Amino acid sequence: MLKSLKQLWGILTKLDKRKVIYVLILVVGMAFIESAGVISIMPFLAVLSNPAIVETVPILKILQEYSGAKNSQQVVIYLGSISFIIVVFSAFLKIITQYAVNRFASLQRHYFSSRLLKIYLQQNYEFFIQRNSASLIKNVLSEVDQLIWSMILPALSMLSYGLVLIAMIGILLLYNPIIALGTAGTLAFFYITIYVLVKKKLSKIGQEFTQANKERYQNCQEALAGIKDVIINNAKQGYIDQFETSSRVFARHIATRDTLGQVPLNIIETVGYGCLIGLAMLLVVLGKDVSEILPVLGLYGFAAYRMLPAAQNIYRAISQIKFSQQVLNILIPEFDLEKEKSSKDLINHAASLEFEQTIRLENISFAYPNYPDKPVLCDINLEIKKNTSIGIIGKSGSGKSTLMDIMLGLLTPQHGKIYIDNRELNESNIREWRNLVGYVPQFIYLANKSVAENIAFGVPKSEIDIEQVKYASKLAQIDEFIMQNLNNGYDEIIGEKGVMLSGGQRQRIGIARALYKKPEVLFLDEVTSSLDAETANLVFESIKNIGKTIILISHKHFEILYVDKKILLG
Ligand SMILES: Nc1ncnc2c1ncn2[C@@H]1O[C@H](COP(=O)(O)OP(=O)(O)OP(=O)(O)O)[C@@H](O)[C@H]1O
Ligand SMILES: [Mg+2]
Numbered sequence: 001m002l003k004s005l006k007q008l009w010g011i012l013t014k015l016d017k018r019k020v021i022y023v024l025i026l027v028v029g030m031a032f033i034e035s036a037g038v039i040s041i042m043p044f045l046a047v048l049s050n051p052a053i054v055e056t057v058p059i060l061k062i063l064q065e066y067s068g069a070k071n072s073q074q075v076v077i078y079l080g081s082i083s084f085i086i087v088v089f090s091a092f093l094k095i096i097t098q099y100a101v102n103r104f105a106s107l108q109r110h111y112f113s114s115r116l117l118k119i120y121l122q123q124n125y126e127f128f129i130q131r132n133s134a135s136l137i138k139n140v141l142s143e144v145d146q147l148i149w150s151m152i153l154p155a156l157s158m159l160s161y162g163l164v165l166i167a168m169i170g171i172l173l174l175y176n177p178i179i180a181l182g183t184a185g186t187l188a189f190f191y192i193t194i195y196v197l198v199k200k201k202l203s204k205i206g207q208e209f210t211q212a213n214k215e216r217y218q219n220c221q222e223a224l225a226g227i228k229d230v231i232i233n234n235a236k237q238g239y240i241d242q243f244e245t246s247s248r249v250f251a252r253h254i255a256t257r258d259t260l261g262q263v264p265l266n267i268i269e270t271v272g273y274g275c276l277i278g279l280a281m282l283l284v285v286l287g288k289d290v291s292e293i294l295p296v297l298g299l300y301g302f303a304a305y306r307m308l309p310a311a312q313n314i315y316r317a318i319s320q321i322k323f324s325q326q327v328l329n330i331l332i333p334e335f336d337l338e339k340e341k342s343s344k345d346l347i348n349h350a351a352s353l354e355f356e357q358t359i360r361l362e363n364i365s366f367a368y369p370n371y372p373d374k375p376v377l378c379d380i381n382l383e384i385k386k387n388t389s390i391g392i393i394g395k396s397g398s399g400k401s402t403l404m405d406i407m408l409g410l411l412t413p414q415h416g417k418i419y420i421d422n423r424e425l426n427e428s429n430i431r432e433w434r435n436l437v438g439y440v441p442q443f444i445y446l447a448n449k450s451v452a453e454n455i456a457f458g459v460p461k462s463e464i465d466i467e468q469v470k471y472a473s474k475l476a477q478i479d480e481f482i483m484q485n486l487n488n489g490y491d492e493i494i495g496e497k498g499v500m501l502s503g504g505q506r507q508r509i510g511i512a513r514a515l516y517k518k519p520e521v522l523f524l525d526e527v528t529s530s531l532d533a534e535t536a537n538l539v540f541e542s543i544k545n546i547g548k549t550i551i552l553i554s555h556k557h558f559e560i561l562y563v564d565k566k567i568l569l570g
Pocket of ligand 1 (some may be wrong): 129368370371398401403442516
């Protein structure tokens, strides 16, 4: 429990911590004023039932003298008014506090989500090849919610009610130690026993809940992203069933958690009510007078009435935190990535990079992080002169795309170095290098945006140079199609993943995207695999004519003829 709170504190930024403290102060203040409202009813009731008490209790005596009340009747009116004012004030403060807490929680969710997405986007490409995108999306959108609603808010409520409870016990101790300790002891015993009984269960269903949430996201993402394969392979029902299974576990466990959080209140209310009636009966049987019974009952009732919600809220908060512990186990390593990254980022704003002569690869060896013992590339040496072209050839799986990813700085080789004009390619100049290169991957990703936005990828709409978009499209042999076949030309939205386009059209959009950047070096990974020979030839002629450095992967014989030099892998 304490460990969880400490971990939780650890992932907050300085600003977050400050905000938590402000909200906490407000929540505690509110809880105290609320309690004061209830406490203020006590003297009012006491004087009401026994006016003579004014003479015996010093504080009431002082009040009478200070307010100039002539008799106990007037004292009752004063006490009633004070109590009412406090209750009104506490209602007012409650509205403000609720707004502050809601605002804090919602904005905190926004900060955490944005922060986490930023952390993810700052990671190297190697991070993403090892991670599943559905689980990253889940962390940003769902686990962060969980962190707010099931950890931070309960922690706040636990702390504030904890303080109220301590204060309540303190006041009651002054007033009547036996009743204070008796009520507090009974409540503590009761809640601790229940907590010990349900702790394991909460932890277990919490874990299952987290797992179910992960599966929910994964099923949804897989089914919708691979819809064509899902339909063809009659896999729809399978996905629906899997989703329903995890979604049901997810829902059921929330219900169990909430019930386990509420149950003690129902039990203790019943038991407490029974005790009060029993006590009243006992006092009657013992022949006590009603005026004697009422204050004693009132006191026990009051103590329980005030302590119970506090104890209940603390218990519920603790059970929620226990249930959601897994979220911390998931999110803490993710937020830790921020610390590792920020130290690297410091050196990420270094000097510019020029490419005037050569790209040189020296003794490059690489193995994927998940298969460190299976090297894909061993000791590769290569020199590429500016404005020449090189073809990387080799069997499928021989490491061609991997080599390209290394040259693009997406993957970092375990051994060897890359030099651009004798300057080593590293973290400090990789951004500059990416400004110089254009890359057409084997599988083109298209966003659910207009053709122009897909070609000028990542450029804000208002800053797109439409002439450059058209120029790049002409070189890629796609301009004619866009102008003649699409209703809105370059403004046509091409649908998620470009489902409105043929394979070859998508490839040509990919080529236009790379050319839009006016790159010094063009990386092409089997970019004409879906094009007919005639179109492919036209594309190559125009690319060749712009006279840039070209690094190309191909299986096609005619494409290899275009290049000045070849390297065979595998
Ligand atoms: N993310 C990854 N994790 C582990 N191994 C990988 C990963 N990606 C690729 N590999 C392995 O690396 C080897 C080289 O893959 P690569 O994609 O570079 O081949 P390729 O030469 O481009 O093949 P193709 O012509 O089929 O595109 C393959 O054996 C593949 O199994
Ligand atoms: Mg490949």
